[in-house]
Amino acid sequence: MSEFHHNSVDFEQLKRMRQWLHAHPELSRQEAETAAYMQAQLKEHAPPDEIISLAGAGFAAVYNGSASGNTVLARTELDALPIHETNNDLAYRSLYDGVAHKCGHDGHMTIIAGLAQIYARQRPARGRIVLLFQPDEETGTGARTCCEHPNFKKIAPDYAFALHNFPGFPKDEILCRSGVFTSAVRYMAIKLSGKEAHSAMPETGASPALAIAEIAQASARIQQSFDTPDERALVVPVRFDMGVPSSGVAPGYGEAHFTLRSPRNEVVDRMWSEFATASEEIASKYRLRIEFEEIEIFSATVNDADAVAMIEDAARLNGLAYTELEAPFRAGEDFGEITRRYKGAMFGLGSGENIPELHNPDYDFPDEIIPSGIAMFKALVDQALEEAS
């Protein structure tokens, strides 16, 4: 493990912050307490030159250098997940039933707060650092709504970086690749309306049951036709809903929800277009009205090659193991909305082997990797600011 020490960083305070955040998780679109806490912590331990309000609970803390230069953005997410924490032995376990930091965003916020301490005490010679505290990552909407917010024009970064912790990899190991880093994901609801009937006379109604069954089979067929070693496509049923618990009522309405993923946005679009057409044909066969709802959409996060070279340098500079990933992660990440618009890259930070996975109910971000996270961002920011703008 890298021994990262920095006189400006108070690691004990950061650990207390991480544990407070863990105990006070908030869902996407509800991160008001988290944002207020982070702003208060920054004002006390790392006063910024400016706080810029963005979409929802999102905001950016700005640290200006004395001369003009590049703007470098480092991003963290604010939200937790609708998962009930099962680590009952944790002194700082979630205080809110059914909500918990199971993606490690509590750790990401703490890393960015540690980075803030460095630049609050020693402003850069030139350029400026923008720390983005982004809401609504888990719903795939926060990065986009922040980028589209009028105040984001004041930010317009030359470089943008983000990290995600990754269980299953040794602590402090840096994981990255050029090109696609996280996959494109689309979460769709298919809604089928027919007519309820007495279950003794189902022919007088129109039930979605068999249509849902056929649509599920169509999803598997479409996945098969797209899933090659290059595409790694997935179409996964995540929810079926139909009927009431009554022996006498045949349902007249049903929903089937699916997630579609691939490293490429256009492949997800093509898969969905085929799947939608197949679903429409099935619905009409069963005399059902069909509607589609796009619930969540994540663009693929595409890493810029120069930014990836900087990440590799930053790892080497800090004596951290660097692994180039062969394939993109299959999870979605809304940082893709930022790499779509600005030069940048996302990297992984190993959070330990043989520990629970992200989104498991017993996951807990390991505080030991906070120093290497801060060290990585510090090296990245310094490289990006040194570059002539």
Ligand SMILES: [Zn+2]
């Ligand atoms: Zn996450």
